[in-house]
Amino acid sequence: MQVSINVNGEQRSHEVEDRTLLVQYLRDDCGLTGTNIGCDTTSCGACTVLLDGESVKSCTVLAAQADGHQVTTIEGLADGDELHPMQRAFQRKHGLQCGFCTPGMVMASVSLIEENPNPTEAEVRAGLEGNLCRCTGYHNIVEAVLSAAEEKQGAAE
Amino acid sequence: MIPAAFTYKKAGSVEEALSLLAEHGDDAKLLAGGHSLLPLMKLRLAVPEVLIDLGGLHELSYVREDGDEIRIGALTRHHDLEHSELLAREVPLLAHAAGTIGDPQVRHRGTIGGSLVHGDPASDLPAVALALDAVLVAQGPSGRREIPATEFFTDFFETALGEDELLVEIRVAKNPAQGWDFQKFTKRAIDWAVVGVAVAGDRVALVNMGPAPMRARGVEEALASGASPAEAAERAAEDTSPPDQASATADYRKHLAKVLVRRALEAAAARRA
């Protein structure tokens, strides 16, 4: 089937098998390998992307379900050389170790802050429930998200 | 893991979904949020030849007030239940329980209709629908019919919905004055409940205590005859047959059900006061 998806602001059209998963489509058809596949069973969140602005696990969405919609991956966050505030916060707070979970963590965090601009630490921890870090660097990840939220609040005032 | 090959069809209307269902019969499966079905298809535990996507039926995504009732479209996502101000005010049990499902990503995709039709005894919303005495509205080739939640969940992953029918709406009475509570015991993040309890007024329902989601009739009887929460909770394991697994034995779950029912009844009483 033909799918037409706006990926990172660019309209893309591809012929894919009906059973193609969104994560496969992004990695194999679009060549956007920033989105990782960890568990492949909807558990780890490594494959998290934004679908119409909301976090989803792209290993459990069909490319066909995203047809006509907007997808944002980790590659779509930065504005040229200017990193997204959430990416900067992960850098500033050292919110990564091996980096495997990071694209999914960052995308889930962007969605979290969008829905809850001023989260408590407990809300950040609950909001990242669907993302596992095998290096268990949760402490600094939570710090990064809180820091990004603070920065955004400051900018809004 | 990739599902076995299938033909994808997108339904543009309820009527089109029904006619695709009639055309393809047993070979077809309906797809809502896909967060129960796609994992099964990736494991090849479900191998439909035709997948009928309901995702475009935005007319089935709503939470609406209608007199003394709240009507919820079957395609309403867990996330939208969780954040509905109308539900928070009129049916807080449903908004709260929806917010405990899986994780935010799962709640952005999963729907109330999919949760109910899937009929998993470990799922949260079937027990909530039972406690709320919800009415489920099915639409088939010969029109609409209403099925009380108490008659909907028939067996392990089995419901009263016909093969040629769609679940289109869930109706619940407004119940803000009633005490309510939802208890869910999990071992890890994201997990399904080891045991769960939904309380709405004098109705009590259990998650994961038998092949199908069920009401705790013994507890309800005890409450009706004036028992205290602690006394009534002692009857929580009556007529149950919970799964017996190394991770949680049947005896453990029966004990847990009593503890959680007591907590839920006490919390519900505190909310009513």
Ligand SMILES: Cc1cc2nc3c(=O)[nH]c(=O)nc-3n(C[C@H](O)[C@H](O)[C@H](O)COP(=O)(O)OP(=O)(O)OC[C@H]3O[C@@H](n4cnc5c(N)ncnc54)[C@H](O)[C@@H]3O)c2cc1C
């Ligand atoms: C990681 C993870 C964690 C989860 N944790 C929980 C949890 O803690 N608690 C919980 O309750 N659930 C949990 N779930 C399940 C989740 O809530 C699912 O979204 C839900 O059970 C199914 O809804 P869906 O819209 O995704 O349905 P789908 O997967 O699309 O469909 C499920 C079934 O229902 C049928 N169907 C769907 N809609 C209709 C309709 N309108 N009419 C007729 N048939 C229909 C489909 O044909 C299919 O057989 C979890 C899922 C995942 C992946």
Ligand code: FES
């Ligand atoms: S790869 Fe999708 S959740 Fe783990």
Ligand code: FES
């Ligand atoms: S940084 Fe290594 S998995 Fe999270």
